[in-house]
Amino acid sequence: MIPSLISLLMLLAAAAQDIKSREISDFTWAIGCLLGLIVNLDNYGWSYLPKALFFLAFLSAIWITKLMGEADILAYASLLVTQPSTAGYIPPAMATFIYSNLLLMAAPIYNFIKNLKNMKMLDEFDEPYFRKILALFLAKPAYKKDLERIKYYDIAEVIVNGRKKLDISRSLSGIKKGETPDREPVWIIPTYPLMPFILAGHIITILLGDPIALIFGMKISY
Structure with a gap:
């Protein structure tokens, strides 16, 4: 006891x-x-x-x-x-x-449900549909004021040959403090x-x- x-x-x-x-x-x-x-x-x-x-x-x-x-x-x-x-x-x-x-x-499921309202924001990314669905589970859009609270995250947005892409593999890169983005909102892979x-x-x-x-x-x- x-x-x-x-x-x-x-x-x-x-x-x-x-x-x-x-x-x-x-x-x-x-x-x-x-x-x-x-x-x-x-x-x-x-x-x-x-x-x-x-x-x-x-x-x-x-x-x-x-x-x-x-x-x-x-x-x-x-x-x-x-x-x-x-x-x-x-x-x-x-x-x-x-x-x-x-x-x-349960956290990715919760993230997916919250992200359903953000689906149209993914239209700007040059990604197949299944990767956008995966992003709804693992990533989310955030503003700078949110990032100060979240603290540990990675930016999911990358530019490849002039095209806006999502690097979901960064969710496996380990726990670290995120960099400050030069734009907002920005899609990030948060840690909980x-x-x-x-x-x-x-x-x-x-x-x-x-x-x-x-x-x-x-x-x-x-």
Whole structure:
């Protein structure tokens, strides 16, 4: 109960910071991990260590390839400290990773629905219809005042042989602060505050337990 409470409070503080400024203080993780170490001294069993190291190696690969922001990786890594458990096939931190990313899959759908009113703005791009549809899922038009709030994004508009194109592949280029465009509105590929999804994913972890066990028709709570 106490490890879950520490984890939830840590993620709640991080989510509030992420929504407000898209920046998260390292003290959030430091305090959470310190409290986690204090209350979990007897819970770091040898059977937990291989699972934790496997997930830590997985997070390291994500960090090296820059597929996720540093704060997001620190959130999952901190959960390895604040909520260790030998129950289940995977540690609670990895379960949270799975649930939060499943929730994150709803973001492009939400973006598509919001973009339906912007379809005519794509007429100026020399792109086949299917790429314009894809852009509705991954990109959106934004003004400079919006970019100050979004902070992390990439500009999707490019000029190729004098023609205006959309480079949707930039959605795979990693997390970075976007450049300031010289025009507006401009189509961008935004990144979303991931902390609220991680918080929601951890709540689901507490409620449903190990997602791998659920696949086999079992419920293993942490």
